[in-house]
Amino acid sequence: MNKIKISIAFDANIISHAESTPRESDTDDMEMLKSTSTELLKDLRELVQSTQGLRLVISDTAFDEISDGNAEKAKNRIKLTQDMEILKDVPEIEKLAGLFMDEGVFRPKAGNDAMILANAVFYGMDYLVTWNMKDLANERNKRDIKRIIQPLSYDLPRLCTGDDFLDDYIELIGRRLNEHQVGDKGMLYNIDTMTSTKAMKSTETAKPKYRLLDGKPWDKKSKKEKREWIEVVESSEVMIESRRWRAKKDEERRKDPKKYWEDREALRKKWKAQGVKFAPVPPTPPWIKKLLKAHREKLAAREAAKKKTQEK
Numbered sequence: 001m002n003k004i005k006i007s008i009a010f011d012a013n014i015i016s017h018a019e020s021t022p023r024e025s026d027t028d029d030m031e032m033l034k035s036t037s038t039e040l041l042k043d044l045r046e047l048v049q050s051t052q053g054l055r056l057v058i059s060d061t062a063f064d065e066i067s068d069g070n071a072e073k074a075k076n077r078i079k080l081t082q083d084m085e086i087l088k089d090v091p092e093i094e095k096l097a098g099l100f101m102d103e104g105v106f107r108p109k110a111g112n113d114a115m116i117l118a119n120a121v122f123y124g125m126d127y128l129v130t131w132n133m134k135d136l137a138n139e140r141n142k143r144d145i146k147r148i149i150q151p152l153s154y155d156l157p158r159l160c161t162g163d164d165f166l167d168d169y170i171e172l173i174g175r176r177l178n179e180h181q182v183g184d185k186g187m188l189y190n191i192d193t194m195t196s197t198k199a200m201k202s203t204e205t206a207k208p209k210y211r212l213l214d215g216k217p218w219d220k221k222s223k224k225e226k227r228e229w230i231e232v233v234e235s236s237e238v239m240i241e242s243r244r245w246r247a248k249k250d251e252e253r254r255k256d257p258k259k260y261w262e263d264r265e266a267l268r269k270k271w272k273a274q275g276v277k278f279a280p281v282p283p284t285p286p287w288i289k290k291l292l293k294a295h296r297e298k299l300a301a302r303e304a305a306k307k308k309t310q311e312k
Contacts, residue, residue, distance in 0.1 A: 006173055007055040009087070009120045011130035012065040014040065014162055015058070016238040019077045029232045033131070036162045040129070041080055043170055048083045051177040057279060059119035060089040061112055064267060065245055078276075085279040088268070092284045093118045095292045096149075105144045110135045111253065112246040117159075121149055123282065125157040129165050131239065133230045137161050152291050 017037035026034070047054050058066075063086050066077040097118035100106055106114045113135040120128040130136045137159045146156050160169070221229070233239060253260040272278065 005053050005055060006127075006177070007057060007123070007125045008044065008127040008129060009057050009059060009123075009125040009157065010062065010081075010084070011116060011128065011132060011136070012058075012062040013131045013238055013242050014129055015062075015066050015077050015080050016242065017131065017162075017236070018080055019073060020238055027232075029229075030236060033233065033236060036166060037131075040162045040166055040170070043166070043174075045083055047170075047174050047177065051174070053177050054173070056084045057087050057123070057125065058084045059087050059116050060264070060268070061115045061119065061249075063271070063276075064249075064264065065112075065242065067267075067271070068245065069241075085277045086271070087119050087123045087279050088281055089115060089119060089264070090122070090281055090284075092289065092292065093122045096122060096152075096154075099148055099292070100145065103144065103148055105141055105148070106135055109243075109247050109250060111250040117145065120157045121145075121154050122284075123279070124155065127165065127169070128157045128159050129162055130159065131161055131233050133161065133226075134234060137164075152288055 014037050017034050018041050020034050022031060022034055044054070044056060048056060058081055063081070066081070067074050093115065097111065097114040100114040100118065101108075101111060113132060116130075117128065117136060128136065135141065142156065142159060149156060158169075234243075249260075268278070
C-alpha cells in the first residue's frame with residue numbers, strides 16, 4: 001500500500017475570519033464567510049488528531065500577520081494554529097516572490113501575497129487555502145505563476161478558497177488518509193491523481209455544501225457574479241485590515257530590507273521561545289539558485305533596455 005502525505009498551507013485571512021466574532025449586523029454572506037473558516041479549521045484539526053499523514057502549515061509572513069494587532073485577538077488567532085508548523089521565509093523565497101512581482105503577476109502593493117505564495121511553492125505544499133481571490137485564487141494568476149515556476153521545476157499548489165476546500169476536497173482527503181494509514185512523514189502525494197470527488201460522493205451522502213452568494217459553484221458563475229463575490233469578501237473587516245497590514249509591511253521591506261529581516265528574525269526567536277514549531281527548511285539545489293539569478297538578471301536587462309528606449 002502506498003504511503004501518502006498531504007500538506008495544506010493557510011493564508012492569514014482564513015485564521016482571522018475563523019477568529020472574528022459573529023455580529024448581528026453581519027450579512028448572510030459575511031456570516032457564511034466566518035462560519036466556513038471556522039468549520040474548515042475544526043474539520044482539519046479533527047483529521048490531524050485521527051489520522052496520520054496530514055500536515056497543516058502557515059507561512060512566516062502569514063503568522064507574523066495573525067500575531068500582530070490586538071493582543072487578545074492575536075492570542076486567539078495563534079491558538080487556532082496550534083496544530084500547524086511555521087514555514088520560514090528563506091532568501092530563495094524572497095527571490096521567487098521577487099520574480100512574481102517583476103513579471104507583473106501581483107499588484108505593486110501585493111508583495112506579501114507574493115511572499116505567501118512563494119513560500120507555499122518553495123516548500124512543496126499541495127494546497128494553499130485563502131479568501132484572497134483578487135491576488136491568489138484566480139485563474140489568470142495561476143497561469144502566469146505556472147509559466148514562471150515550471151522552468152524552475154517547482155509545482156503550483158492548488159489555490160482554493162475555504163468554500164472550495166470544504167466542498168470539494170476535505171472529505172476525499174479524510175477518506176484517503178484513513179485508507180492509507182500513513183506512517184511516512186517524508187513523502188508528498190499529488191492529490192490530483194485521486195479519484196474524482198463527484199464520483200466518490202455519488203456512492204454516499206455528502207456533507208452539507210458550503211455555498212456562498214447564490215449557491216452556484218465558482219466555475220459556474222459568470223464574470224459579473226465572480227466580481228460581486230470578490231467585492232463581498234474584500235469588504236469584510238478582516239480583509240480590509242489585512243490589506244492595510246500588508247501594505248505597511250511591503251513599505252517597510254522596500255524602505256529598509258535589512259532592518260525588515262532583522263526584525264523578522266527577532267520575532268522568530270520570540271515565537272520559538274513561546275513554543276511555536278518551525279518546519280525544517282529543505283535544501284535548495286544549486287541549479288535552482290542559478291536559474292533564479294539568471295531570471296532576475298534577464299528582467300533587470302529588460303528593464304534597463306526599456307528605460308534606455310524611453311530616454312531617447
